[in-house]
Amino acid sequence: EIVLTQSPGTLSLSPGERATLSCRASQSVSSNYLAWYQQKPGQAPRVLIYDASSRATGIPDRFSGSGSGTDFTLTISGLEPEDFAVYYCQQYGSSPLYTFGQGTKLEIK
Amino acid sequence: EVQLVESGGGLVRPGGSLRLSCEASESIFSHAWMSWVRQAPGKGLEWVGRSLSKAAGGATDYAAPVKGRFTISRDESKNTLYLQMSSLKIEDTAVYYCSWHTIDRTFNIWGRGTLVTVSS
Numbered sequence: 001e002i003v004l005t006q007s008p009g010t011l012s013l014s015p016g017e018r019a020t021l022s023c024r025a026s027q028s029v030s031s032n033y034l035a036w037y038q039q040k041p042g043q044a045p046r047v048l049i050y051d052a053s054s055r056a057t058g059i060p061d062r063f064s065g066s067g068s069g070t071d072f073t074l075t076i077s078g079l080e081p082e083d084f085a086v087y088y089c090q091q092y093g094s095s096p097l098y099t100f101g102q103g104t105k106l107e108i109k
Numbered sequence: 110e111v112q113l114v115e116s117g118g119g120l121v122r123p124g125g126s127l128r129l130s131c132e133a134s135e136s137i138f139s140h141a142w143m144s145w146v147r148q149a150p151g152k153g154l155e156w157v158g159r160s161l162s163k164a165a166g167g168a169t170d171y172a173a174p175v176k177g178r179f180t181i182s183r184d185e186s187k188n189t190l191y192l193q194m195s196s197l198k199i200e201d202t203a204v205y206y207c208s209w210h211t212i213d214r215t216f217n218i219w220g221r222g223t224l225v226t227v228s229s
Contacts, residue, residue, distance in 0.1 A: 035215045035216075037154075037216070039154075043221075044220065045154065045219060046219070047215055047217055050214065050215040051214075056215075056217070088153065088154055090215075092213070093214070096156065096173065097156065097159060097170055098144070098156035098159075100153055100154040100155065100156070101153070103153045
């Protein structure tokens with residue numbers, strides 16, 4: 001069973017700074033089918049990035065994804081106030097079909 | 110954009126059953142691959158199960174913790190996806206979201222969720 005481990009658990013930054021979030025898989029992610037989601041309190045998640053580096057429709061270009069194999073990164077350049085939220089990575093293809101990481105909370109410093 | 114609205118959540122005793130519904134604002138279920146995802150209070154996201162469209166074979170897949178207890182079905186005439194839950198356990202307490210895979214590997218469109226509480 002594939003396990004996704006996100007780090008750090010909490011990231012404290014100020015608006016305007018750059019955020020780097022990590023997602024490490026216990027085994028190689030099939031075809032780099034790795035996605036990133038943003039979730040704000042009381043809301044459903046929203047997809048930001050899919051296939052490791054493709055931005056979803058309507059997502060600002062300050063969000064970018066990179067990585068392959070077992071190591072993936074979500075970068076947010078120039079944090080806006082609305083970016084402070086919880087971020088999850090998710091893989092597709094290995095057992096179980098879909099797996100999420102445990103999340104990284106991005107909080108205002 | 111297509112809207113998904115879940116309903117049917119509530120309080121249920123351990124061992125009980127509940128059926129959740131997910132209604133779409135447009136007719137998508139003839140071709141849509143759909144999943145249920147849950148989130149226990151204060152916890153992360155957990156995939157529950159997936160339903161393929163009839164055109165793709167109509168198969169369903171489930172996560173190990175719910176296999177044999179939960180069943181996903183759909184009624185295309187009502188634009189509705191269902192999650193039948195039985196033999197409920199306290200650890201099934203969560204907000205349940207339905208989601209549309211417009212790309213098979215990604216949860217692209219989400220509903221707002223419905224809360225299921227399993228408690229005696």
